[in-house]
Amino acid sequence: MARFAMVIDTRQCVGCMDCVVACKTENGVPEGFNRDWIVQDVNGIYPTLHMEIRSERCNHCDNPPCVYCCPTGASHVHDLGGVVLVHHEKCIGCKACLAACPYDARFVHPEGYADKCTFCIHRVEKGLQPSCVAVCPTYCMYFGDLDDPLSEVSLLLTSRKYHLLLPETGTQPHIYYLT
Amino acid sequence: MNPITRRRFLKITGTSLGAAAAAKTLSVLPGTAHALEKAAAPSGVQVIPTFCDVCFWKCGALAYVRDGKLWKVEGNPEDPLSRGRLCPRGTGGIGAHYDPDRLTSPLLRRSSRGKEEWVEVTWDEALDYIAERMQAIKAKYGPESVALFTHGIGGNFLRHAVRAYGSPNIAAPSFAQCRGPRDVGFRLTFGEDVGSPERTDIANARCIVLIGSHLGENMHNTQVQEFSEAMAAGASLIVVDPRLSVAAGKAKWYLPIKPGTDMALLLAWMNVLLRENLYDREYVAAHGFGFEQFAAGIVDFTPEWAYPETGIPPEVIRETAREMARYRPATLVHPGRHVTWYGDDAQRSRAIALLNALLGSWGRKGGFYYPQSMDVPAYPYPPYPKSEKGKVDNPNNKYPFADETLTTGIREATISGKPYPVKGWLVYATNLIHALPNEAETICALQELDLLAVVDVIPSEIAGWADVVLPESIYLERYDDLNVEWFRQPFIALRQPVVNSPHNQKPNWWIARKLADKLGLGEYFPWKDIEEYLQYRLDKAGYSFDELKRKGIIRGEKQPIYFDEGVPAEFATPSGKIEFYSLQLAQAGFDPVPQYARPAEPPPGYFRLLYGRAPVHSFSRTQSNRLLMDMLPENDVWVNADVAARRGLKSGDYVRLKNQDGVLSNRIRVKATQRIRPDCVYMVHGFGHTAKGLRFARDKGASDAQLLTRYQTDPLMGGTGMNVNFVTFELEA
Ligand code: SF4
Ligand code: SF4
Ligand code: SF4
Numbered sequence: 001m002a003r004f005a006m007v008i009d010t011r012q013c014v015g016c017m018d019c020v021v022a023c024k025t026e027n028g029v030p031e032g033f034n035r036d037w038i039v040q041d042v043n044g045i046y047p048t049l050h051m052e053i054r055s056e057r058c059n060h061c062d063n064p065p066c067v068y069c070c071p072t073g074a075s076h077v078h079d080l081g082g083v084v085l086v087h088h089e090k091c092i093g094c095k096a097c098l099a100a101c102p103y104d105a106r107f108v109h110p111e112g113y114a115d116k117c118t119f120c121i122h123r124v125e126k127g128l129q130p131s132c133v134a135v136c137p138t139y140c141m142y143f144g145d146l147d148d149p150l151s152e153v154s155l156l157l158t159s160r161k162y163h164l165l166l167p168e169t170g171t172q173p174h175i176y177y178l179t
Numbered sequence: 180m181n182p183i184t185r186r187r188f189l190k191i192t193g194t195s196l197g198a199a200a201a202a203k204t205l206s207v208l209p210g211t212a213h214a215l216e217k218a219a220a221p222s223g224v225q226v227i228p229t230f231c232d233v234c235f236w237k238c239g240a241l242a243y244v245r246d247g248k249l250w251k252v253e254g255n256p257e258d259p260l261s262r263g264r265l266c267p268r269g270t271g272g273i274g275a276h277y278d279p280d281r282l283t284s285p286l287l288r289r290s291s292r293g294k295e296e297w298v299e300v301t302w303d304e305a306l307d308y309i310a311e312r313m314q315a316i317k318a319k320y321g322p323e324s325v326a327l328f329t330h331g332i333g334g335n336f337l338r339h340a341v342r343a344y345g346s347p348n349i350a351a352p353s354f355a356q357c358r359g360p361r362d363v364g365f366r367l368t369f370g371e372d373v374g375s376p377e378r379t380d381i382a383n384a385r386c387i388v389l390i391g392s393h394l395g396e397n398m399h400n401t402q403v404q405e406f407s408e409a410m411a412a413g414a415s416l417i418v419v420d421p422r423l424s425v426a427a428g429k430a431k432w433y434l435p436i437k438p439g440t441d442m443a444l445l446l447a448w449m450n451v452l453l454r455e456n457l458y459d460r461e462y463v464a465a466h467g468f469g470f471e472q473f474a475a476g477i478v479d480f481t482p483e484w485a486y487p488e489t490g491i492p493p494e495v496i497r498e499t500a501r502e503m504a505r506y507r508p509a510t511l512v513h514p515g516r517h518v519t520w521y522g523d524d525a526q527r528s529r530a531i532a533l534l535n536a537l538l539g540s541w542g543r544k545g546g547f548y549y550p551q552s553m554d555v556p557a558y559p560y561p562p563y564p565k566s567e568k569g570k571v572d573n574p575n576n577k578y579p580f581a582d583e584t585l586t587t588g589i590r591e592a593t594i595s596g597k598p599y600p601v602k603g604w605l606v607y608a609t610n611l612i613h614a615l616p617n618e619a620e621t622i623c624a625l626q627e628l629d630l631l632a633v634v635d636v637i638p639s640e641i642a643g644w645a646d647v648v649l650p651e652s653i654y655l656e657r658y659d660d661l662n663v664e665w666f667r668q669p670f671i672a673l674r675q676p677v678v679n680s681p682h683n684q685k686p687n688w689w690i691a692r693k694l695a696d697k698l699g700l701g702e703y704f705p706w707k708d709i710e711e712y713l714q715y716r717l718d719k720a721g722y723s724f725d726e727l728k729r730k731g732i733i734r735g736e737k738q739p740i741y742f743d744e745g746v747p748a749e750f751a752t753p754s755g756k757i758e759f760y761s762l763q764l765a766q767a768g769f770d771p772v773p774q775y776a777r778p779a780e781p782p783p784g785y786f787r788l789l790y791g792r793a794p795v796h797s798f799s800r801t802q803s804n805r806l807l808m809d810m811l812p813e814n815d816v817w818v819n820a821d822v823a824a825r826r827g828l829k830s831g832d833y834v835r836l837k838n839q840d841g842v843l844s845n846r847i848r849v850k851a852t853q854r855i856r857p858d859c860v861y862m863v864h865g866f867g868h869t870a871k872g873l874r875f876a877r878d879k880g881a882s883d884a885q886l887l888t889r890y891q892t893d894p895l896m897g898g899t900g901m902n903v904n905f906v907t908f909e910l911e912a
Binding site: 024032049136137 | 250251252253254264265266267270271273394395396398400403404406407408410411423425426428429433435794795805806807809810811819820852853854855856857
């Protein structure tokens with residue numbers, strides 16, 4: 001089996017939003033919406049500051065509250081790589097998943113269904129990287145299979161320090177931030 | 180250190196892949212994605228190589244057309260500039276094609292100037308109008324009385340038409356309002372400038388020093404990529420900035436300098452390198468001129484002297500100087516790009532050049548390389564008419580080191596009529612209202628004109644003042660001149676049309692050629708269309724137009740780019756050496772060794788206005804691109820959090836900024852942040868549009884340019900230092 005994950009090196013990321021724009025063109029995300037976004041975390045008092053810049057998106061959790069709460073089964077875990085997806089045609093736009101997601105990763109597409117990051121599964125299944133990963137000018141994002149101990153993402157997680165977002169919620173997220 | 184590099188294979192294991200991929204394990208080399216995608220492209224998808232024009236970096240791109248419609252743009256992996264990845268603006272470039280506010284038809288003014296009331300006309304009518312007025316100006320005042328303002332490679336053909344017409348007055352704001360002082364400072368020192376793309380060897384630098392240069396927010400693509408690469412390889416980073424920029428957030432040393440005092444810091448750094456004997460003595464002995472006088476000239480500028488000026492403690496100045504020396508010659512003190520700050524900018528840039536010279540980084544790996552280019556002969560045109568009067572922008576050589584034309588000099592001459600009148604302005608792809616400081620002066624100059632014609636893709640503010648507006652096809656809809664780049668590795672890049680223009684827009688080459696025809700200058704455009712022109716140039720150079728159309732890029736052989744690799748250490752200065760002491764400057768009455776002058780303080784209750792770039796916008800040209808506006812729909816004003824608290828301002832509150840001359844900005848949101856000093860405020864340039872036609876961009880955020888009523892002119896080269904304005908807040912009810 002494969003378990004897909006993203007590893008993002010916050011030391012390299014410059015917060016340029018190329019990943020956000022690329023996602024929008026690749027996936028035709030409508031104006032006013034986006035599947036990924038940038039957070040700049042600043043701590044301290046000028047000039048002694050620490051700043052972490054993160055490209056965030058759906059965490060494709062192992063324990064996905066958005067899937068559990070979906071009344072129609074539209075929100076589901078794909079049979080490849082643990083990717084959390086939404087069947088557009090099954091989705092009734094009830095927004096239960098929007099409320100359940102602790103990462104605020106979902107929105108209602110103007111066509112009426114819940115939408116969010118798909119890990120660009122349409123590309124991954126062709127052997128391509130997700131769009132955001134493929135475009136990043138700082139090469140700070142990595143995508144791959146954690147079940148393969150020799151994959152780039154696995155090796156990065158054994159050799160570098162990282163953190164997850166809201167691990168205390170028990171979602172078991174799969175976007176790893178290298179520090 | 181992390182043993183994995185991005186060059187390694189990314190392995191994606193797919194155990195339950197669909198029929199689309201037969202293999203169980205796919206190994207994808209990042210960068211080959213495009214090739215794969217091309218192969219895997221569903222029918223109905225076409226991939227056409229071209230190069231980007233959202234800024235002037237000219238990244239090689241692959242444009243995807245799906246079912247006849249522009250879908251997306253990605254980097255061309257063959258291109259040394261983009262290396263297969265565009266910056267966010269390039270990725271968002273398709274927004275320019277779909278922009279509902281773009282110009283669609285030639286327009287003729289039907290009421291007074293600046294009212295923005297138009298009639299749509301045919302191309303013939305519009306160009307006849309321009310040609311008739313140009314002929315009248317020529318008859319009455321001479322051809323020099325028409326000036327062209329232009330920016331970017333797209334201006335090449337209009338430039339040619341204006342030279343053919345007989346005017347030498349062709350200027351770009353990129354000189355006097357941007358990189359000019361840097362290039363002059365470096366030419367005075369090394370005999371050569373850093374060019375664009377900059378010859379900075381960021382990728383191989385082991386210590387990088389950024390002075391007010393916010394790489395990562397300023398997205399010159401290759402530089403950002405190389406910067407990231409250098410950081411990943413463990414380069415040491417020193418950032419000097421009154422604002423904790425993105426780069427500063429990654430720095431080993433962040434120096435929160437008092438604005439306007441960089442020169443003091445530079446002098447103190449050099450002082451330390453000399454006193455502690457840390458400079459590259461061999462390099463200086465071999466290549467330096469006037470070192471003794473230079474050393475004597477900076478002897479008093481100790482870190483203790485610099486401390487009260489800059490606010491940087493002496494020990495930090497010493498430690499950072501030692502850090503630079505530790506990694507020399509692979510220490511790159513980056514020269515920046517937009518450096519028109521305080522009016523002493525050419526001298527400050529010269530100080531940066533000298534600091535690099537002390538570190539021995541010019542011509543060395545990790546410092547400044549020698550760019551190479553391919554030999555592609557120019558198209559053979561008849562010689563241009565000689566101008567009797569010469570250029571209008573710099574009478575009596577007032578700015579002796581202005582080696583490019585001064586936009587602001589042309590503006591001044593237009594207002595004063597001296598040394599001779601200027602009666603026509605042609606403006607190509609540069610929004611002069613936002614690009615030049617002191618908007619009132621620009622508008623005053625416009626009153627003197629018999630002709631103002633603007634070629635642009637959007638109805639910019641300067642277009643709003645025009646008599647005639649010509650709608651240009653965007654870069655994804657047209658051919659342009661070849662980009663024969665000077666870079667690490669020489670190459671030729673082609674811009675070619677990917678999709679048709681949606682309305683009555685035309686490419687600049689067509690406009691220039693047609694105008695020339697109407698001016699009776701047809702002999703200067705002997706080719707029938709641009710494909711013939713491009714074919715001719717490539718044939719002469721021995722390259723295939725078809726291959727270039729297919730690949731977008733033809734690369735030349737790698738050549739030596741460092742002294743070590745055999746580049747001769749020659750300097751095109753009067754002494755033939757690196758000029759630590761400049762006789763040229765002394766003879767012209769300037770400091771032969773840079774000196775420091777204290778900047779003016781803000782009046783009580785006022786803050787110095789600083790401005791910069793966002794990664795998702797280029798100047799004032801991208802605020803009607805909906806895709807990019809989705810990323811950053813308006814700018815905000817950064818205010819130190821403690822100052823904001825004292826003033827009762829919260830993040831998200833709207834204020835207006837009032838400058839020292841009482842000019843009031845459009846409303847702008849406060850960003851209360853610890854990331855900036857208390858004595859200055861900061862905003863991103865390009866917002867606060869006022870043009871009627873920019874329905875979407877209009878009134879979003881505030882314009883820094885509008886608040887730049889003052890500027891300090893660089894006495895060496897006429898650049899306009901613009902960080903000399905002060906603002907205070909007016910609360911919005
Ligand atoms: S494209 Fe890369 S560098 Fe830019 S914001 Fe996204 S992750 Fe960060
Ligand atoms: S993986 Fe694809 S869908 Fe998800 S954020 Fe990246 S580009 Fe968007
Ligand atoms: S740096 Fe960005 S906007 Fe400029 S040419 Fe390259 S991709 Fe285009």
